[in-house]
Amino acid sequence: MSEPLLEVSHLKTYFEVNKTRTVKAVDDVSFQVNKGETLAVVGESGSGKSVTSLSIMGLLFSPPANIQGSVKLSGKELIGLSDKKLDQIRGNEMSMIFQEPMTSLNPVFTIGNQIAETLIKHKKISKKEAKNETVRLLKLVGFGRAEEMVKEFPHQLSGGMRQRVMIAIAMACNPKLLIADEPTTALDVTIQQQILDLMLKVKKEFQSSILLITHDLGVVAEMADRVLVMYAGQVVEQATAYELFTNPKHPYTVGLLNSMPKIDDEQKERLDAIPGVVPAAHRFPVGCRFAPRCPHATDECTAEMPNLLQVDDTRAVRCVLYKEEAVSV
């Protein structure tokens, strides 16, 4: 398609919880985000979505986190970069918004302060300029009374408003990449709609790429150009949004789509549920990690971990069912 902005290859993030237990939160994940596109990452709780994004941002503490592999932003390697150097990039070239708007803002500083400090840090502008810029940003994210907002504290705002402030902070320095980790999960549908719209708007305005993490397939369908499906720390399927919803391949993706009650469809008597639960991250089964829940599972599946098979230009599936279709290994 177009040129890659973020290239993640063979990212492994393990947590040494204690001597006997290693949590393989992210286990050999590779993908890329192209300029101007929105890549969505979906997966159940615990599948490693957040850890992936935090690894990219370099926000995990190590120890306990042990990060391997490569993350390149505009061709620049981020893994192994010193904190000082990373700080030049974080909030500037890439930024992030989080799931919990209620707790993601520092309760003791004003909104204005928290936006301005990013500007001052990265843009090296004066306080006054920063303030003007702050007001502009607040207006951009839809606050009519931006001038007053500057002096308010986070607790005076509702969840949706805080999330908008978070977006203002994230977009302050015009980053090339915005990582959004379940930005709307904690919000009501009507507010979710507002935030999603806002994201689309700022994306256009700033021409950034978005790495959107979510577990809501509806959000994916509305927002994403391409989708990455994660299961148990691995990518199990990768496709354009259209392909994924019209022709899901991995049994997990299929199951996921079928188990969703859909507002548009005619009533189904029963949903198709995927039996079982996601395995705990410190004791994955050998072989395909989905095999214990998979209706198509064979001995082959439980014996060996299948590879991520590239089935065409834009698609990859980690399932033996598609061995034949595979383009290359």
Added chain:
Amino acid sequence: MTDKKVPLVEVKGLKKYFPINKGVLQRKVGDVKAVDDVSFTIYKGETLGIVGESGSGKSTLGRMVLKLIDATEGEIIFNEQNFAKIKNSEVRKLRRDMQMVFQDPYASLNPRMSIGELLEEPLLVHKTISSKEGRKEKAFELLEKVGLPREAYSKYPHEFSGGQRQRIGIARALSTNPEFIIGDEPVSALDVSVQSQVLNLMQDLQKEFDLTYMFIAHDLSVVKHISDRVAVMYLGRIVEIADKDILYKKPLHPYTQALISAVPSTDVTIKREKVALTGELPSPANPPKGCAFHTRCPHVHDRCKVERPILTQQGEGQMTACHLYTTEAAAAKAE
């Protein structure tokens, strides 16, 4: 299923005001009108879905119906018994027939009790089964019903995943063979794949035991899936209540319309029209005058700001509280 239409729960003019106390003397300075004049009926064997934004009073309503909190005003009639008129000791007996499943599977099971104890507690409290063995038997039976293995009996909540805990919660609710179960967002905290398991289970059980559900949720798709009828709440009031199919096909209230259109669809083949809502939910401590929704309503007109619309019948199986329709309805009647 719903043709018999025997009312099981009737709620009339129910209100719950939480006082806001301030100052040294903790003087009352106002009320949070969590539920404000709500009426509806739940018929035997049906599922009434309740949707609404966070803070719209869904949980409060559910708790009042179970008499876990006392209503400020209004009547609840359950199985022809009026709650207001029975003694507290009687209420405890009544509890056998009505149960609740809670939202947070992590917080609704006492972490210090084993699954066995949790399941047997209702039996013990109501002295339904006197022998220890009998209770254990029943517990096993319940575990099987909700699809958990017998080994779960001696385990503790922390050893289970969210979905499994929710099953335990359901099993516990079932233990006294209730007629009526209120689910207060029982699947909101669960992942899609697990959510579907639990929804299926609830449906299965409903069939098997002829249960009546009041199903609270904020996910419209889920409510649509499980309910027969759906009530939409906004700021402590029901703004629309209708049979499921009608409501989703032809929502009348602007709020319902906005709500339904805001749900992101997985259908990438069609792009739906969106009714965008601006602004936030106002505070129930200080609700707008007139129609509570008027501050966010795209069709707002002067009347909405002063006069509060009441719930009126809009054709078969649908009631709406909106001036758009009261005028129409009135006009229609006049003609």
Added chain:
Amino acid sequence: MTKYIIRRLLQFIPMVILASIVVFFMAYLAPGDALSGENLDPNIPREVLEERREALGLNDPIHIQYYNWAKRAVTGDLGMSMHHTGRSVSDLIGGRLENTLNLSIFSLIITLVISIPIGIYSSRKPYSIADYSATTFAFIGLAIPNFFAALLGIYIFSFGLGWLPSQGSISAPNLTGLDYIGSKLKHMILPGFTLGLASTAIYMRYMRTEMLELRGSDFIRTARAKGLGNRSVLYKHTLRNALIPIITLLGLEFGTLLSGAVLVETVFNYPGLGTLFVGSISNRDYPVIMGINLILAMTTLLGNLLADILYAVADPRIRYD
């Protein structure tokens, strides 16, 4: 806020009244009075004592005595000492209060100056040798009775090394200017340290856990995601939040400090309220006991209020109105 403060101050009134009643009755119910005791001169005729008792009102029923006391107390007159002939309670307490407050505040400052940086350091390098040493110190600081620490301090620093004075609050009465301040400070070092030992330990641990806990909090993650440098994250975002509980503790600490002062003042012969109180109890000098209790009760209440105010200042989520 002003309204809140005024309201809180008004709230003090019933508390103080109640407290004064409790102490009054407790004190007066104790057997013996200011005129009984050992150091009585047998040459003093009993009639004189009886006359004194009568004059002091000690023969009145207790509720009358309380009424008389309270009537004067509301006008700010705490009465005359029964033991220190001819001295008013306010006069007696005045000088002592100043010393005790000085000592308490000094000790508080030492406590903060030591505990906060160490706590921060420990949290930055958890499980390092420095952290373990700080933890060890904290545990020992909590486990050692403060009078004993005081004695050891005197033994080592006054007699062993001769660095610090062991007694009193000042070396000579006529000092002025820098000499005065210097001497005062020098005399406060040992008592200040021992008095603050336990709090230092507590704050240190508090600071450490608080900082560590905040490290993983959402908003600190946000700050890091913004690319703010380590220093800014630590000293602006984390510290500011970590100080909130410390600030609340501080106000509550006041009462504890004054209490600890009793022992420390005794060992260091520091002329403060503590020693005066112990003496007054054993002399049954009721007006002084009442006065001290009243003042300490008010100090504690004010400390609590101050804590609440500081809390609101430090944490914008807290608003009083």
Added chain:
Amino acid sequence: GDTVDSPSDSGGGTSDGGDTEEPSGGPVEGGNVNLAMFSPPENLFNPIFYTALYDAHILDITHEGLVSQDEEFTFIPQLAEDWDFNDDNTELTYKLRQDVKWHDGEDFTADDVVFTFTSLADPDYVTAGGVRVDYVNSLVGYEEYSSGDSDEFEGIEKVDDYTVTFKFKEASVKALSDTALAIIPEHVFADIPVAEIPEVAESRDAGSVIGTGAFKLKEYMEGEQYILEANEDYYGGAPHLDTITWKIVGQSVAAGMLENGELDYIPRDVAPQDAATIDELEGIELFEQPQLGYQYMGFKLHHGPDESLSDPSTWEVNEKLDNKELRQAIAYAFNRSGIVGDPEAGNGLLGGRGIVLDAPFPEASWAYNPDVIEGYEYSPEKAEEVLEAAGYVDANDDGFREDPDGNELVLNLDYPVGNETREKMAPIIQQDLEAVGLKVELKTPREAPAHFELVEKNNTDVDLYLAGWSLDSGDPDPSSLYKSTAPYNYPRWVNEASDQLLDDAVNPEFAFEQEYRQEKYVEWAQNFVDELPVLPVYSENEIHAWNSKLTGVTIKPFTFKNDTHLWQWTE
């Protein structure tokens, strides 16, 4: 340094403790002496109103009385040059020194004396907090004046500027000691109502407190330090020292401070346990002599209604202790010399620094005469013998003796907190008495005011109690403590012979002869020891320790502050 004096041969107390050792260098003028005080004064620096011993530490140096006493307790001139009794010993006339000036330069005259004593008799004196009425209530016209019925106090009269006469209602053997009170300046206080005297600056503030003594109060910091400055115009000669500084220090650290030079002199109150250590220090002088007071164990012989403490007819006998033999057996059983200990071995609670007393007269007093009194040697055997003989046997084999009627006998021992040695003594008494089969219940100690109130108020639970009396130097008459009608007769002892002897001893007809009184007191003491209303235990030594470079300190049995102008540093 050495112990200058051992208690055994101190007799009436030795003087010039400081002079015995030759100082290494010559005397120097000026300098400051740091004295230790273990409790702060109450800052009432007025001889007629002060109550605390610690204020006296300062007043004794700044103020003076008409007469003083020598080591033998004989009265010697101070502000008065001479005195005379009239024929029937009812009037005492003093001739005052004419060269005395107050600290503020005014002359000291008879007006000051008259003023001082008149103030004591003032109607407002007691309510203002004064307790020294015993100095004036034997004077003529006291009642009239103090009740306000008369405007004129007849009891004291200014004859001329330097002559005053005291008029007693009846002849009093205690006349001299009753007129020995320190004098306050009239010109300072004349315009201040007596009721306000305790509160005014003239009674409190450095610079305003005016006396005639060798030093004047220069400045102080309450509770910490009191600095006295030389009175260059002192009639006895200008003091050698510039200043004397009293420092308030903890008893626990005083010895250490003396050692490292922060203190120069710990007068009187060196802890006996510390003495041995201090004794070993280089350059430190030690002096000790028995205190005037004594510690005792009281036997509650009677309990009585609180309202009639001085009416023995209303009292009720305490059956448990009514038997004299029992009391005597207790005296034999209690190892009092063990408490005092042996100075050589350094054992005992006092490390040998004190003496065992049998009769309630301090060793220094002329009334003390152990040679003629038969006391109680420690002898458990003797105790058991006496008990057996009196019928106290262990009838029920519980290890303890029952009373002669076979009833269980448990003696309650009460004691107050506040005196370390005494507190330590209580369990030892229990131990000693149980060794001879007497069961003692040790009550947990009370605070002093509570203890003494209960002992005084006839609490019926009390059988044995511990207490102490500190006596003044004036006169040895023990009537106020042991006469049956005396309120301070805590044991509630009724004994006709005793009452009679006490009266006789002060009978003005004969009592101006000291020998006569000595005789009477010996007789009384023997009766006392036999009857044993209380068992005196010990008289602790007062121990002084000072830097041996300090000379000129004269220690009398009752004071060390007499001749402070002679204190001097040597090189």
Added chain:
Amino acid sequence: MEPELSRQPDVIVGNKVPDEEKSLSPLQLAVRRFFKNKLAIVGVIIMILMVIVAIFADVIATHDPTRADLLNIEQRSSAEHILGTDGSGRDNFSRLVYGARISLMIGFFSMLSTVIVGGTLGAIAGYYGKWVDGLIMRLTDLILIFPFLLMVLTVVSILERMNITIFILVMALTNWPNIARVLRGTFLSIREKDFIMSARSIGCSDFRIIRKHFIPNAVGPIIVNATIMMAIMIIIESGLSFIGAGIPQPTPTWGNMLSEAQSIRVLRNNPETWLPPGLSILLVVLAINFIGDGLRDAFDSKS
């Protein structure tokens, strides 16, 4: 339709949990976590040793701890008196050993009575809320506005005397507000939990709710605070002994022994008199604090 109620094995319970982790109650888990804490183990071992010493004091002690021997006062260590003697000639070693018994007992029972009084009142306040809560909290405020030691001194002076029972009583009287506050807070927070709502929804009585749902969940904070309280009591006892308001002699307590060191002479000359009780207090308080910390970590597992 009926057979469609399939009970497919759609749930896989705790996929292959290692056996040792199976079915431990939260309490057992806490215990397990506790015993993984090294410092806590050290604390427990110290305490066990101390308790053994306390129990077998009669056997271990070489002398009667209260027996004064005026001929042997303030002796240094010797074969006869391992740790020398105190100011009344009592054997320090025996006093130390019996002191363990009494000091631990004082600490324990003071703690217990405080916890009972404070716990009950705190629980009542937290459970019933409203005016009951208001009343009890005002009462705690009232007590807390007096500096603690002054309060103790005043109370002791009314009670006239001090002995072990009174000490324990006074401690309970003056310390209960601290426990009450903690417990009230805990109860208030439990009150808001869904499982309490759940218990009520199935019709549990108040009593049952308190017994089965509140108390087990408040056990953690109670135990942790009780532990700390015990350490505090031991320190307080020594402090009171120091100013002469503690348990009177000759009862051997560590505080009593330590207060012998009031004079610099003893401090300097007889370390065997004060060092052992000083170290014992330090050790026990340290041990208790270790245990308290261990318990705290064990009970509020965030994992």
